[in-house]
Amino acid sequence: MATQTIAKLLAQGTTLQEISVKGWVRTFRANRFIALNDGSTINNLQCVVDFENFDEALLKRITTGAAIHVTGELVESQGKGQSVEIQVKALEILGDSDPETYPIQPKKHTFEFLRENAHLRTRTNTFSAVMRMCSSLSFAVHKYFNDNGFYNMHTPIITGSDAEGAGDMFRVTILDPKNPPLTEEGEVNYKEDFFGKEANLTVSGQLEAETYAMSLGKVYTFGPTFRAENSNTSRHLAEFWMIEPEVAFMDLDGNMDLAEDFLKSVLSYVLEHNREDLEFLDKRLQEHDKTLPQAERSPMHLIDKIKFVVDNNFKRVSYTEAIDILRNSKPNKKKKFNYIIEEWGADLQSEHERFLVEKHFKCPVILFDYPANIKAFYMRLNEDGKTVRAMDILFPGIGEMVGGSQREERLEVLKQKMAALNIPEEELWWYLDLRKYGTAVHSGFGLGFERLVMFATGMGNIRDVIPYPRTPQNAEF
C-alpha cells in the first residue's frame, strides 16, 4: 500500500478504507492520541491508538520526535480540531527519539535556542511554516519572471573583478594560507592561485546580467551574494540570496512598474497557496505582540499587511520631495532624529525611511532620483547633472526592500564617472563594450530574498528565515 502525505489526506477530506502514513510524532497524549506530522502541511494528523491492542513496550516508544509508520482506517473525527483521523491498526517505530535528550520538546523554545539547533528547528510549527513560505516565494519568483518572458541566467559566484563596489568582499583562494607564494617584489603572487589572479565572492550579479539583457532583452538572476561586513544586526547576513532582473529598453518608470508588479504578484501567490501557514504565522505574531509594549507592536496583522501591499499603489516620491517632508517633520524639528536633516544631499538613514513609510505615508514608498554622489557609478545621470535615475522601495517594518536604477548607457558619461571614482577601465572592459556596441536605455533592480521572506512571514530576525545563516563568527552546520 502506497504511503500518502498528510497534506493530501487532509485536503481530500473523505474517508478511505485503509491508508498508510509515515511521519514524526509531535505529541502523544492519554496513551491514545498521536499528533503526527510529515512536513507536508502545518496540520498534524490525529492517529488514534487503541492501547489495549498494542504492546506496552511499543507504546512507550511513541515519543516526541520518533519516526513512525502507521496504517489504519481514515474516519471522521469525533474530537474537535480535525475533520478526519486515523484509527490505527498497525504501528511501526522507524526511529526512536529519546525524550530525555531530544532538544525539541513539546513546549515553547526561544528562537536563540532553535538557532543553535537549526538542523532540527523545522520540526517546529513556526519554522516549518517559515520554510514552506520560503519555498513558495522562491517558486513565485521564478513563475513571475517565466510568465513575463524573462530568461533566468546563472551569473558567476566567484568573480575576478572587485569593481562592483557594493561592499566588502570575501577572498576565494587555494594558496597556502601560512606561506603564500610571493612575487619578486614580495607581494602575494596570485598568478599561482587557482584562477591566476585574485578572486572574490560576488556582491551582485547585476553587471553580468546587463550583458545578457543587452542581447536577450529581459533576464533575471536569483542566486547567493556575499558581504564581508561585520554587521551583527537582525537585518544583515554575510550570505544571502538576491533576485536581480535586468531589462533592455526599459527606463526608470518601467523599472518602478516592474518592481511593484513583481512584489504584488509574489505576495498574492503566497496569499493564495500558503493560507494555513500564513494563518499560523499571523496568530504567532499576534501572540508575540502581546508580550511587547504598545509602541513596538505591529500596526497591522500579518495577512492584513500583505493584503494591504497587494491592494494599494506604492507611493512614488522623489528624493527632493522626501527631503522637504523630512526637513519639516516633527521629529526633525524637535531633534528626535539621530541625524537631523538639514539640507538636500543628505544620505537617508533607516530612521528617516521608517518615518516616511510608517508615519507619513503609511504604505510602501518608492523614492527616486537620488543625489548622484550617494549612489553607485553605473546609475544614469539626469539632465540636471546632480541626480541619478535610482530608486529604492521602502517597506514598513523592513526598510529597503528593493534598490534599482536605470543604468548609464552613454559611454563617455560612464567613463568619466569611473575615472572620478578610480575604477580602472581594464577591469570593466566588457561592461564598457555594452555601451560601445548597440547601447540602449536599460534598467534593473535587486531584491534581497530573505527581506521579502521576513515581510511575508512576520519574522523579526533575518537569521530565522534562511536555513543556516552565515554571520560574523558563525558558519555552523
Place this chain on the structure above:
Amino acid sequence: MATQTIAKLLAQGTTLQEISVKGWVRTFRANRFIALNDGSTINNLQCVVDFENFDEALLKRITTGAAIHVTGELVESQGKGQSVEIQVKALEILGDSDPETYPIQPKKHTFEFLRENAHLRTRTNTFSAVMRMCSSLSFAVHKYFNDNGFYNMHTPIITGSDAEGAGDMFRVTILDPKNPPLTEEGEVNYKEDFFGKEANLTVSGQLEAETYAMSLGKVYTFGPTFRAENSNTSRHLAEFWMIEPEVAFMDLDGNMDLAEDFLKSVLSYVLEHNREDLEFLDKRLQEHDKTLPQAERSPMHLIDKIKFVVDNNFKRVSYTEAIDILRNSKPNKKKKFNYIIEEWGADLQSEHERFLVEKHFKCPVILFDYPANIKAFYMRLNEDGKTVRAMDILFPGIGEMVGGSQREERLEVLKQKMAALNIPEEELWWYLDLRKYGTAVHSGFGLGFERLVMFATGMGNIRDVIPYPRTPQNAEF
C-alpha cells in the same frame, strides 16, 4: 505606442496597423532588409526600409550590432523565410555599432573566440538558443519539484565543515593574505577570520538537505557548488549548479524512479516549450557532425535523442552485472580499454561507462549497488556488508548525469564508517543527530545542471552552457 517583443509579434502572426519594436541589427542587406533580433526568440523580424525615404547618413548607421527602434506596419511578407515583416515608417538609432571593431561579425566564429567575448556571445543564434534552453530547463526543474510537493531550500554556500568529502575545496577568508595572524603555536589563527574558523565553499548541499528532508519530507536545493580541482576538461567547471532532491521514507528504488521521472519531465518540458531553439541546435549539430570523421559523429540527431530518453525506460543494472558484462566484452578481452576490468571491486572509468551506455545497452543506464569502498561514507550499507545502495545514471555522450544513494540511517553503522575514514564526529554532530532522533530510511541524488544543458543542447563543451565559466586560470568577466 507600447513596444512589443518579436516573439509575440511572430507568434501572433496576424498583421497589425502600427507597431513599435526595439532590438539589435543582425544584418542589413541591399540597403533595404534589416534582420532585427531582440533576444525573445531565435527568429529575426524582417524590417523593410524604403531607402529613398530615409537619410543616407542614417542608413549607414544601420550596422550589425546597432540598437534600433523601428515603427511601422506589420504586413504579410512577400519574401521567403518569414510570414510577416515590417514596412518601416520611422527608424531611430539607439546605439551605434562600429562595424570595423564590433567583434560579432555576421559570419561563423569559433567557440574559442566567443568564449573570449562571452559578454557578447548571446548575440549569436547558437548562444542565445543555448541560454534560452538553460532558462527553460531551470524553470522546468523548479516546476517539477513544486508540482510534486517538494520544498525548495537554500543550503549554505560557505561552509565551516570540510567533511563533505566530495573534492578539493576553495577557502573563503578575509585574513591578511600576506601576513595572516598566527596562534602561539605559529599556525594561522582562523579565530580572527570572519567566521571564527576556517571556512570553505560548499561542494554539495546534500547533508544540509537531509536535515530538512527529515522534517519537511521532500525537499530540494538548486544552487552553485564548487570544486578546486585542476581539471581542464570539456566536462568540468570549478563553479557549477547542482540540483539535489532529498526525500524522507524513500528507498533506493524510489530514488531511481524519482530521478528517471524527473529527467524525462524536464526534457519533455523543453521539447514542448523550446521547439524553435531545439530545431536550430539540431541543425547546428548536424552541420558540425559533417566536419567530423564518421566514428565521432552523434549516433542520433538532437531532438530524436531527447525524445528517445523521454520515451524509453532507463536500463537498471547492478554494479555486479555491469562488471560481468564488461569483463566479457570485446574491448576488455582485446585489451582495448586503458583500464582492463579484471575483478569485482574495480572503479569504473569513463571508457567503461561509455561502453555500457553507447555500445552495449544503447540507452540511459542506472548502475546501482556499488562496492562500499569506492563510494561515500553516508551511503547505506547493504546486508551483504560489501555493497552500498548507491546509483549513478549514465547518459550517452555525457557520462555520469546523476549520482545518488539511499543514506545510511543507522547511527552505529554510520559512526563506524566515519571512524574508519577518520571523519571526526564533532564535525558532523548535527548530521548524527538525524540518526538519533526519529531516524528513517531516506534517499536523494545530485544532478549537475550544466551536464543536463549539454545533453539537451548538444553542446560539446561545458564552458559553452554557462554564461561565465570558472576554470583553472580563468575567472574573467
